Amino acid sequence: MKxxxxxxxxxxxxxxxxxxxxxxxxxxxxxxxxxxxxxxxxTLRTIREAKMISETKSFGITTPLVYFVDEKKCxxxxxxxxxxLVRDLPLNKIIKICTEIGKIVGTLHKNGIMxxxxxxxxxxxxxxxxxxxDFGLSQKTDKIDDYAIDLRLFKxxxxxxxxxxxxxxxxxxxxxxxxxxxxxxxxxxxxxxSVIEKRGRxxxxx
Amino acid sequence: xxxxxxxxxxxTFSCAVVEKKGRQGKILSDVRxxxxxPEGEGIHPREASRHHxxxxxxxxxxxxxxxxxxxxxxxxxxxxxxxxLGPCLRIGAVxxxxxxxxxxxxxxxxNHALGHIELGKMLTGAKDPLVLLVSGxxxxxxxxxxxxxxxxxxxxxxxxGQLLDQIGRYSGFASPCxxxxxxxxxxxxxxxxxxxxxxxxxVSFSGLxxxxxxxxxxxxxxxxxxxxxxxxxxxxxxxxxxxxFTGKKELLVVGGVAANRRLSSILSSICARHNCKFFAAxxxxxxxxxxxxxxxGLLESSKKPGIDLKDTFVKQSWRLDTVEVLY
Numbered sequence: 184m185k186x187x188x189x190x191x192x193x194x195x196x197x198x199x200x201x202x203x204x205x206x207x208x209x210x211x212x213x214x215x216x217x218x219x220x221x222x223x224x225x226t227l228r229t230i231r232e233a234k235m236i237s238e239t240k241s242f243g244i245t246t247p248l249v250y251f252v253d254e255k256k257c258x259x260x261x262x263x264x265x266x267x268l269v270r271d272l273p274l275n276k277i278i279k280i281c282t283e284i285g286k287i288v289g290t291l292h293k294n295g296i297m298x299x300x301x302x303x304x305x306x307x308x309x310x311x312x313x314x315x316x317d318f319g320l321s322q323k324t325d326k327i328d329d330y331a332i333d334l335r336l337f338k339x340x341x342x343x344x345x346x347x348x349x350x351x352x353x354x355x356x357x358x359x360x361x362x363x364x365x366x367x368x369x370x371x372x373x374x375x376x377s378v379i380e381k382r383g384r385x386x387x388x389x
Numbered sequence: 390x391x392x393x394x395x396x397x398x399x400x401t402f403s404c405a406v407v408e409k410k411g412r413q414g415k416i417l418s419d420v421r422x423x424x425x426x427p428e429g430e431g432i433h434p435r436e437a438s439r440h441h442x443x444x445x446x447x448x449x450x451x452x453x454x455x456x457x458x459x460x461x462x463x464x465x466x467x468x469x470x471x472x473x474l475g476p477c478l479r480i481g482a483v484x485x486x487x488x489x490x491x492x493x494x495x496x497x498x499x500n501h502a503l504g505h506i507e508l509g510k511m512l513t514g515a516k517d518p519l520v521l522l523v524s525g526x527x528x529x530x531x532x533x534x535x536x537x538x539x540x541x542x543x544x545x546x547x548x549x550g551q552l553l554d555q556i557g558r559y560s561g562f563a564s565p566c567x568x569x570x571x572x573x574x575x576x577x578x579x580x581x582x583x584x585x586x587x588x589x590x591x592v593s594f595s596g597l598x599x600x601x602x603x604x605x606x607x608x609x610x611x612x613x614x615x616x617x618x619x620x621x622x623x624x625x626x627x628x629x630x631x632x633x634f635t636g637k638k639e640l641l642v643v644g645g646v647a648a649n650r651r652l653s654s655i656l657s658s659i660c661a662r663h664n665c666k667f668f669a670a671x672x673x674x675x676x677x678x679x680x681x682x683x684x685x686g687l688l689e690s691s692k693k694p695g696i697d698l699k700d701t702f703v704k705q706s707w708r709l710d711t712v713e714v715l716y
Contacts, residue, residue, distance in 0.1 A: 189663065191630040215655040216622045217580045224585065300589045304634060320589065332545075336589040342710075343532065343539035344634070382545065384527060385472040385706040
């Protein structure tokens with residue numbers, strides 16, 4: 184078992200599961216959190232992630248296969264996906280791939296799921312196309328507000344981590360999103376994004 | 390180079406003289422007067438600005454005296470132009486303008502949040518940190534990228550300082566309420582389940598505020614303990630996400646709530662896990678003070694001339710991520 188990443192929430196290992204190359208995601212105990220709170224968060228997110236990863240497959244979105252879940256130890260064995268994180272791609276590639284990201288997010292929302300953690304490091308570009316990861320913060324919801332929170336987070340990530348390309352990348356993202364959700368819903372969600380932005384501290388109130 | 394900085398964004402009126410030699414700054418004096426509202430009440434903007442106006446001349450003369458300088462020795466005058474309470478901001482701006490025009494000294498409007506960060510960097514020696522700014526006015530996770538401080542995460546509603554203050558005021562404590570809540574929290578280890586809301590790198594405290602109010606009747610100590618644990622774990626997780634995403638090797642925490650020891654211990658344990666250096670602004674300079682403003686004035690003056698008196702503004706809503714940083 185080899186540690187590949189110490190993430191914020193979980194440690195990621197490469198390992199073998201029943202003869203298959205696999206990723207082991209362990210949500211480790213956090214000493215800084217009160218025990219009962221920590222257990223609640225880790226168990227909830229492990230179960231939710233496993234469920235959602237499987238469920239989104241039925242909409243035709245590519246996610247890793249779930250091999251095995253141990254909710255007591257907060258462990259998930261997932262299919263190993265080979266490829267590159269979108270975050271680490273060259274800038275012009277990131278811009279283009281934002282359309283694909285928009286389509287995936289649109290499909291999720293169309294089916295009543297918010298992802299909750301849409302960052303460029305939660306997408307892998309592999310041989311099988313674009314794969315979306317990390318459903319620990321995802322939720323079933325039919326609220327426009329929740330979809331808008333997803334979009335705002337993605338915009339925030341572009342704005343902070345990819346500041347040089349934020350305008351273009353955002354246009355391409357919305358393009359893909361609109362293709363799936365249609366004009367009316369897209370406009371509704373987008374106008375809600377600006378509502379949320381205005382709620383921000385010291386935002387310019389028009 | 391000698392600079393006078395004037396801070397008057399909220400409850401603190403402060404003047405400070407800072408000297409800059411090369412990249413290093415030295416605080417020669419930092420005098421503060423803090424407006425104290427009656428117990429159980431928050432800042433009344435008009436009363437606070439009256440307090441600032443009445444104390445401004447005394448604070449200014451004490452600050453100059455302590456630094457052993459006269460006004461004509463100053464090279465730069467800077468004032469906090471926002472974000473903050475309008476009436477309070479205007480007092481600081483008026484003092485700064487008067488001095489600048491009468492003594493003909495270049496004047497610089499300064500973003501208050503930037504002051505927290507840059508003074509924190511100077512005093513701790515952090516080079517390229519992820520910054521957590523936690524105060525009554527801000528709860529933001531920031532990193533510097535191509536000329537601006539970029540927001541990686543922030544609160545979607547109220548700030549951490551507001552959360553603590555509102556719970557404190559609800560219980561009849563004197564503001565700022567953070568220290569009292571910290572003290573009470575130490576007396577309990579009984580955790581009551583409260584809503585924990587992290588959305589990506591962002592946090593939301595409003596539900597936590599209402600829920601905490603509901604558990605106060607069952608015991609203030611356990612309510613304070615549970616409130617701190619929940620809120621700080623949330624901000625800890627958001628920070629950890631941002632650390633892991635940006636791959637920064639330093640974390641700097643600044644702002645009034647940086648003085649909380651429980652928050653520091655959570656953050657330093659996160660840093661240990663990510664092999665990252667942890668810096669916290671020294672307690673006496675974590676909260677609002679003139680040194681922060683004065684230091685930015687010095688940094689700005691190294692890159693551009695002061696602005697015309699007619700352009701000196703105050704801006705209640707002035708987001709940090711809109712400020713271009715040249716130094």
